Amino acid sequence: MGALAVCLHDVVFAYGRGRARQRPVLDIPSLEIAPGERFFLHGPSGCGKTTLLGLIAGVLLPQAGSIAIFGQALGALSPSARDRLRGAEMGYIFQGFNLIPYLSVRQNIALPCEVHAARRQRLGTTSITAEVERLAAALGLLPLLDQSVTELSTGQQQRVAIARATIGRPGLIVADEPTSALDTDRREQFLALLFELCENAGSTLLFVSHDRSLAGRFSRELALPVINRAASVREGLP
Numbered sequence: 515m516g517a518l519a520v521c522l523h524d525v526v527f528a529y530g531r532g533r534a535r536q537r538p539v540l541d542i543p544s545l546e547i548a549p550g551e552r553f554f555l556h557g558p559s560g561c562g563k564t565t566l567l568g569l570i571a572g573v574l575l576p577q578a579g580s581i582a583i584f585g586q587a588l589g590a591l592s593p594s595a596r597d598r599l600r601g602a603e604m605g606y607i608f609q610g611f612n613l614i615p616y617l618s619v620r621q622n623i624a625l626p627c628e629v630h631a632a633r634r635q636r637l638g639t640t641s642i643t644a645e646v647e648r649l650a651a652a653l654g655l656l657p658l659l660d661q662s663v664t665e666l667s668t669g670q671q672q673r674v675a676i677a678r679a680t681i682g683r684p685g686l687i688v689a690d691e692p693t694s695a696l697d698t699d700r701r702e703q704f705l706a707l708l709f710e711l712c713e714n715a716g717s718t719l720l721f722v723s724h725d726r727s728l729a730g731r732f733s734r735e736l737a738l739p740v741i742n743r744a745a746s747v748r749e750g751l752p
């Protein structure tokens with residue numbers, strides 16, 4: 515079998531440098547996520563969830579330990595190689611979606627394929643336009659494609675964010691609290707769409723939330739903080 519989607523060992527991370535170094539936010543003995551898993555990471559606000567995603571994305575570097583994404587050790591890569599790996603293999607759904615306000619819905623969805631050759635190459639003979647339209651149809655966004663993203667409702671923005679994260683089939687989709695602003699019904703709809711699109715793209719999903727009630731929808735979970743070597747990965751959730 516291929517490499518793990520995420521493989522993290524003995525990772526310690528603290529913000530600040532030199533004498534301004536703060537106490538570690540994260541101390542994680544082990545976190546391994548296999549390709550195709552739907553993994554749920556939860557914990558109270560401020561416990562380090564977004565920080566952990568920054569480490570997995572290679573935007574932050576740990577003071578100790580190793581992090582590998584699809585078998586590539588981030589610490590061994592140059593900054594530009596880390597950027598390329600992130601662009602090729604990670605689709606990111608941000609807490610506030612971070613859609614580009616001066617681009618249309620269509621341009622926002624197409625962006626990862628325009629910027630990252632690996633995402634574009636995975637489309638094969640399908641054009642970016644055709645793939646954007648296929649995803650938009652699956653997400654009920656077709657009538658909105660040429661609208662500005664500043665005119666969208668929250669639910670519509672979330673669906674654009676799903677399309678942008680999954681286009682070009684990155685190996686790993688990371689979602690940072692994308693459902694915080696939704697009521698229960700809409701949360702369910704959003705999760706169903708996200709799961710469907712991840713499955714179609716063959717992408718592993720790492721989903722972050724402070725809302726533990728969502729855990730049952732996932733195959734595995736990790737509760738943060740995992741400080742002082744108190745690992746708490748639970749397997750085989752119902």
Ligand SMILES: Nc1ncnc2c1ncn2[C@@H]1O[C@H](COP(=O)(O)OP(=O)(O)O)[C@@H](O)[C@H]1O
Nearest residue numbers: 529530539557558559560561562563564565566
């Ligand atoms: N850029 C930063 N510089 C210093 N401290 C930070 C920074 N970002 C986050 N923190 C601190 O790290 C801790 C974890 O933050 P974060 O990862 O955002 O938590 P969560 O996503 O679980 O709410 C918090 O105490 C936060 O204040």
Ligand SMILES: [Mg+2]
Nearest residue numbers: 563564565690
């Ligand atoms: Mg956060």
